[in-house]
Amino acid sequence: MLRFAPSPTGDMHIGNLRVALFNYIVAKQRGEELLVRIEDTDKERNIEGKDKEILDILGLFGIEYTNVIHQSEHLRYHRMMAIQLLQDKHAFNCFCTPAELEHKREVAKKAHKPFRYDDACTHLPHELVIDNENPFTIRLRRPEEAVVVNDLIKGEISFAPEDIDAFIIMRAEKYPTYNFACAVDDMLGDISLVIRGEDHMSNTPKQIAVRNALGYEKKMEYAHLPIILNDEGKKMSKRDDASSVKWLLKEGYLPSAIANYLIHLGNKTPQEIFTLKESLAWFDLSSISKAPARFDMDKLKFINGQHLRMLDAKELSRYVGFADEAIGEVAKIFLEEARTLKELRPKIEAIFAEKSIPEEFTEQAEILRKVILDAPYFESFDDFKKHLMQESGLKGKNFFKPLRLLLSGAEHGPEVADLYVYLKDFLGEIVK
Template sequence: MLRFAPSPTGDMHIGNLRVAILNFIVAKQRNERFIIRIEDTDRERNIEGKDKEILAILDRFGITYDDVVYQSKNLSFHQNFAYKLLDEGKAFACFCTAEELEQERQKAKEEKRPYRYSGKCENITLQEASQRGEPFVVRIKKPDERLCFEDKIKGDLCFDPFEVDSFVILRADGRATYNFACAIDDMLYDITLVIRGEDHLSNTPKQIHVRKLLGYDKEIAYAHLPIILNEAGKKMSKREKASSVKWLLDEGFLPQAIANYLILLGNKTPKEVFTLDEAIEWFDLADISKSPAKFDIEKLRFINRAHLKALPKEELAKLLNVDEKYADLAKLYLEEASTLKELKEKIDRVLQCDRDFGEFEEEAFILKNIILDIDIPEDFDAFKKILMERSGLKGKKFFKPLRLLLTGAPSGPEMQDIYNAMKNSIKEVVSCSS
């Protein structure tokens, strides 16, 4: 089984979506179950409704799943396993106060060394802890040897006991910490492969350590995806607009194009533009680069334009909320627009009745009356000839007002192409222009 485990603490980041997409693809390839595990144990940071928003986004991207589970529902399992480790002497009760720990951290900082727990409470027995009658956290005992595993992207990795440390697994209020809850839940749901971002790399040995101490002997494979960099070459922050999936969708990027781009990012693919179903046929984790990938909004625009061009007319018209007869015109504007938002602005300008003709108001009025009075021919040259003969206009005084009359804009695609795309609706457009 594979899982995508988001926290309902903010907008979905493109890095998280990338993780969800790749887990979905590999689950399909391996014919394994795929679940969404909402990691909601951090009550202070949870935002009401974000879990539903995450699921709605996954639905928009066509990412199907077998079940949705909430980590908080497994609290009793987390506590029972923590006390099992306590009982077996593999974990210990820690009574160190926040002030004491902060002093240790400051000392480590002054001595320019990484902070690690001092081991002060490591020899307190469970019986002694119970007799004290004071609240305590539960810490796991650090490993005695290096922890090694093979990462499907990064290769063989090893971590010293110092890097794992005696970390807290159960808070004083009885809630599990992230690493402990994650390790237990991966056991409970029989997870076989964890695909996640490399920001979780330091968590992996801790989670392996938990399972080893609990005697869990099933192997869980790992693949840690390199981080996504911004255009400046730094880690893409959640504060950057383009990092938000919601922002990209609101800007008019299609879900299928965003998915295409995220699969393409730092990956060797047989082609640049493809669907999710196509990616399932050939995707291989081994093709993903070990190096960070730079997010390029212009490349995403290129991919998005290709997907917009490939949309059936009725679907494009529905997305733009216009009659299907304007779909050909919309496709024409894809030479200069690359998102739904930009495309809708172009089409809305064509369809709006209010026109600014500037110095060509008189010429536009003449042409409008002629257009409404004639039978619209199939050929643009014939249309142009009729208008010129009846209006006596030519050159700039003919083409400028005609373009403004038909499109509402002073520039754009070739007039012949515009005519071919909208000749069946020209009278409708022109009749309301003023």
């Protein structure tokens, strides 16, 4: 079993989408199931409806999963496991107040040392350990030996006991911390491989320590993906528009193109343009670079243009607001100058919109409009053009400029002859 474990605390980040894509691909390759686990234990940060939005995005990208759970559903298991750790003396109650801990952090900071729990409550008398009147957290005892992580991307990494520390597993209000809930849920889900961002690397030894303390013997594989950088070479954050999957979709990028780009990003792929389904045949976690990858909007736009070309005409027509194969063919002509749906839609809409004609061509355009509306049907553009010239008496710039404006709604663009092939059945609607 593999899992994708997002938090419903904001818009889906492209880094999270990449994690979801990789989990889906590897689950398919291994013939294992994919679980979606909504990590909603941080009630103060949860945003209503974000869990459904996450699932909708997964569906839009064709990421299939077998089950969905909310982490909060497992609260009773988290509490049971914490009690077991206390009984087995692998955990202890900590009565240190937030103010006391903050003071100790400040002391460590002034000494230019990392803060480590000072074991103040590690060996309290038994009557205090079972005290239920004063607020207390539960901490996992610091492991006695180093925890080694064998990462499929980064290799072997060792964490000393002091790096793991005696961290809190249950808050004073008796809700689990992220690392404890995650470790328990990975056990309950029988997870075989965890693929996630490298910002979770420091969490991994803590989660392994929890499972070791609970006597869980199944070995779990890990793969931590390098972070994605913005144009400035810094970690992509919520301040970067392109970090939001919703923003990219609104900007007119196709799900298939975004998936293509994220799989290709920092990876060795046999070709540059491909579909998610095609990647199942050759994707390999070990081929992913260990170094961070820079997000390149120009590259994404190029890939998006290629995916727009891959659409059949009728499907492309629907993307630009129509349902006609001929309009889809017109849209394909405009792909010479448009790379996103946001760029493409206005060009198609301008064809059917009320035309704005410069004053110097107003009279000529009106003459042409009447001739076009009265003209018989012509299969070829040459015959059509010849008829218009004869009936209007216009030629040169006074003919071609207003004709282009009437048929395309723009002064510049594709050859009018190329557009006419697909627009000849719509002339009455276009020049009305």
